[in-house]
Amino acid sequence: xxPVQLNVTTLPAVEKSTPSQARDQLALSFKDLLHKVNEAxxxxxxxxxxxxxxxxxxxxxxxxxxxxxxxTLNTAVEVRNKAIEAYQEIMRMQV
Numbered sequence: 001x002x003p004v005q006l007n008v009t010t011l012p013a014v015e016k017s018t019p020s021q022a023r024d025q026l027a028l029s030f031k032d033l034l035h036k037v038n039e040a041x042x043x044x045x046x047x048x049x050x051x052x053x054x055x056x057x058x059x060x061x062x063x064x065x066x067x068x069x070x071x072t073l074n075t076a077v078e079v080r081n082k083a084i085e086a087y088q089e090i091m092r093m094q095v
Contacts (some may be wrong), residue, residue: 030079030080030083031037033075033079034076035042036072037069037072037073037076040065040068040069040072041069041073043065043069043071044065044066044068044069047061047062047065047066048062048066050062
């Protein structure tokens with residue numbers, strides 16, 4: 001399983017684009033993050049099913065896969081929370 005990597009080095013390129021282009025680029029990045037979360041959850045489910053059905057007896061790999069899925073999900077939730085906090089802070093600014 002690949003770790004989730006957030007590439008913040010691409011953010012300066014977003015600043016040079018129009019607001020709609022920037023929104024599209026960030027949406028694609030978050031979309032990719034959610035896709036990776038989904039993949040991790042599916043892999044965890046598959047490994048758990050294998051353990052339950054007796055197709056594997058390697059509990060360590062099952063637990064590692066489940067923990068990776070949990071960490072990936074928690075990371076996505078925190079990214080979402082930070083984005084919402086930033087949006088709310090911008091909305092509170094006086095023009």
